[in-house]
Amino acid sequence: MSKIFVGYTVKIAEIHIYQHDLPVVGPAYKMSLSQVTKLDTTIVEVVTNTGISGFGETCPVGPTYQPAHAAGARAAIAEIAPHLIGLEPLTIGTVQRRMHQALAGHNYAKAALDIALWDIAGKVHGMRVCDLLGGAARERVQSYYAVGIDEPDEVARVVRDKQGEGFVRLQIKVGGRNVAQDIEVVRKVFEVRDPAVSITLDANRAWTTRDAIQLSMACSDLDFVMEQPCATYDEVKSIKSLVRHPIYLDENTVDLNMIMRSIYDGVADGFSMKTTRVGGLTNMRTIREICQATNRPLSCDDSWGGDIIAAACLHIGATVPPNLSEGVWIADPYIEGNYDPENGIRLKDGWLDVPKGPGLGIVPDKSLWSTPQSFA
Ligand SMILES: [Mg+2]
Missing domain, CATH: 3.30.390.10 (Enolase-like, N-terminal domain)
Incomplete structure (x- = not known):
């Protein structure tokens, strides 16, 4: 062509x-x-x-x-x-x-x-x-499911359902309430969690440093990642040596400088990357290289959107070495409708197939x- x-x-x-x-x-x-x-x-x-x-x-x-x-x-x-x-x-x-x-x-x-x-x-x-971004490491990439804020029994029910569907990673939304309720949710989740499924707690910036430290200490026997626990980078940095769990950054990673700084400060153990926040695929390619050079896992996500942004995230996500890939989050399970009825991006048992057509492979x-x- x-x-x-x-x-x-x-x-x-x-x-x-x-x-x-x-x-x-x-x-x-x-x-x-x-x-x-x-x-x-x-x-x-x-x-x-x-x-x-x-x-x-x-x-x-x-x-x-x-x-x-x-x-x-x-x-x-x-x-x-x-x-x-x-x-x-x-x-x-x-x-x-x-x-x-x-x-x-x-x-x-x-x-x-x-x-x-x-x-x-x-x-x-x-x-x-x-x-074009360097070559797909895989033709199927795992996705993960984000379980919204809810009561402990309801969160546990969704966790059971989603691991049954084939998801190998689940993100549990926390924060915005008394941290004791979050601790109760985490305990309930780990009662039903399949050990093959990895768990991330995403506070979306809502915890105080006190909340994050208390939850981590109270759940030090459980293996999960804490994602974007507090609002600012300085808050997250201040708790890093006090918590028992790895920390991934999301909302704070607004550009390449913040990514490099958080790695060299020893604050970020990994990243939940949003393709649009950092300016698109060109910068995501650079971030993939930085993560590869420093052995930081990353996911390639976006906040939300339809087939086009989902395809973009999946294309860059497919190029991440599998040992560093935390998957690709897309909004498909939460929204209605595809722009491309034939090639639209759809989750199958918690996994995503990389489109075959040229470019993004979407004909909207x-x-x-x-x-x-x-x-x-
Ligand atoms: Mg997040």
């Missing part, structure tokens, strides 16, 4: 920004500091002069999970888009520099454009994004989305 374009310059001709509401299946999804009933997602389509288009997506899980919101993503992409028309999408570094010249920060918005560039590159070369039905805001 790449031969078609030898001697022919691929250029960005149009950019379209779509809005789409993804309904949450069943009751609201509860985290320590917020809950959601539907997701406002943003999809970008970057059209080239060859007719090949690339798609990207960014979907903050509500406006309070981190400093990102859906309307902000669309405003930021609209600010950047006119500066990218006429550029060569295959020179991703050049396009990245132009994005940073057009707008400071807003990585979560730039991520959608970055993902679309990788989709274009794959389609132009007739290669999958995972192969654009009629599902709003009339776009367009730039040419």
Whole structure:
């Protein structure tokens, strides 16, 4: 396929920004500091002069999970888009520099454009994004299930169900209540937990340092990871030598500097990475290399979103060496509908198959989305 374009310059001709509401299946999804009933997602389509288009997506899980919101993503992409028309999408570094010249920060918005560039590159070369990113280490990647805040018996029931379905890793949401209730939940979970299933407690920044230390001491006989226990990096750093459990960072890892600092401070034992928070697949590739060099496990996730962001996370997740992979989290079990009825990303028994088609391998039905805001 790449031969078609030898001697022919691929250029960005149009950019379209779509809005789409993804309904949450069943009751609201509860985290320590917020809950959601539907997701406002943003999809970008970057059209080239060859007719090949690339798609990207960014979907903050509500406006309070981190400093990102859906309307902000669309405003930021609209600010950047006119500066990218006429550029060569295959020179991703050049396009990245132009994005940073057009707008400071807003990585979560730039991520959608970055993902679309990788989709274009794959389609132009007739290669999958995972192969362009260095090659898939596996064709099936484990996912993990996040169990929302609930009563101990209900959390234990979901844990039993999900390990029965085939999940090999479960994340239990904690925080936002008396820590004694969290301790009760953890004890109940470990009564039913299959030892082959790994457990992560995700406080989503909600614990005080006191809560995190108390829970870790009270449960020192149980093997779990504590994810993003406290709000700030300094708080997490201050408890590191006082807790008995490994710590993964999530919300605090906003850029490559924070990732390197948290490793060299000895604070982060691993990472729950969000592709859009760090600006897309280009930076996720670098983070994978840093984690490989320092033996830190990582998961390749995003906050939420549909088939396009799920495919992006799965492509980079497939390139992580299996011994360091904490899997790929996607919103599929919690939302309704795929953009691509045939190749859409779906969980099968807790595992995900890497798409086979070129680029991200997703052929979306654009009629599902709003009339776009367009730039040419
Ligand atoms: Mg998390």
